[in-house]
Amino acid sequence: MTLPVLILTIILSLLKLLVTCLPTDAVNWIMSKFKIHSEISDANSIITFDGKRLEGEDKIQVINYFNEAKFLKKNHIFPGNEQLFLHPENSGTPIVIDTKRGKNDVRLFVYSYNDHVDVVKQYKKKVVAYSLLSESLQESTIPVIRDLA
Template identity: 65%
Template structure:
C-alpha cells in the first residue's frame, strides 16, 4: 500500500514537471527547432557579390533580418536543391556565414519586390523559407 502511494506521488510530480516546464527550458526548446532564428552581431560574415559588409551596413542588415516576418516554409524536393541555391529571376544574394553551436551555417538571402527568400544550408541539408521585410527589400534596391 505504501509503495502504491509513493509511486502515485512520484508519477504525479513527474507529470506536473513535464507539463509545466519553466520558461527557460521552453525557450531553449523553441530556439532549437525554429526555422527563422535570430542572428547575433558576433561571428558573422556578410557579403554581397563577394564584397564584405562591415560596420553600420552589417548591423543594419542583421537587424532587418532579425525583424523580418516569417511567411512560409518551402519544401525542397530531392534533386531541386540547385533551383533554390541559384534562382533565375533574383539579384545576387546576401550571403551570411555564421556558426550555430558546432555547425557552420550559410544563409543565402534573395531579395524580391514582394518578399525575401532565405535558403539555409548546414551540413548537407537545405531549408528554404520566405520572409517579409520592406527595409531589407529596399536596402537591396538602394545599395546595390
C-alpha cells in the same frame, strides 16, 4: 504492496507537474531549438554581397533587418536543387551570411524580391528554405548593396 504503488503514484504525479508547468525560460530554450528563422548575432557572422565583405554599420544594419523580418512560410526543396527554388526575376546575387549556431556552421543565402525575401539555409548536411517579409531587405535600403546591385 501499497507502499510501492503510493511511491510510484507520487513520482508520476511530480513528473506530470514538471512536464506541464515548465518555466518560461525552459520553454523558450526548447522552442529556440526548433525555430527555422533564428536570430543571428553580429559577433560570429560574416556577410558578403557579390564577393565583397560587409563591415561596420552596413553589417549591423543587414543583421538587424534580417532579425526583424517576419517568417512567412517554409518552402520545400531538396539538396542540390536550390536554383529551382528561386524565382526567375531574381538577379542571382544573394546576400551570403556565414554564422555559427551552437557548434554548427550555418550558411544563409538571402534573395530579395519586391514582395518577399527568400532564404536558403544550409547547415550540417541539411538544406531548409523559407520566405520572410522584410520591407527593409526587399527595398535594398543598405547603401553598399544598393550601389553594387
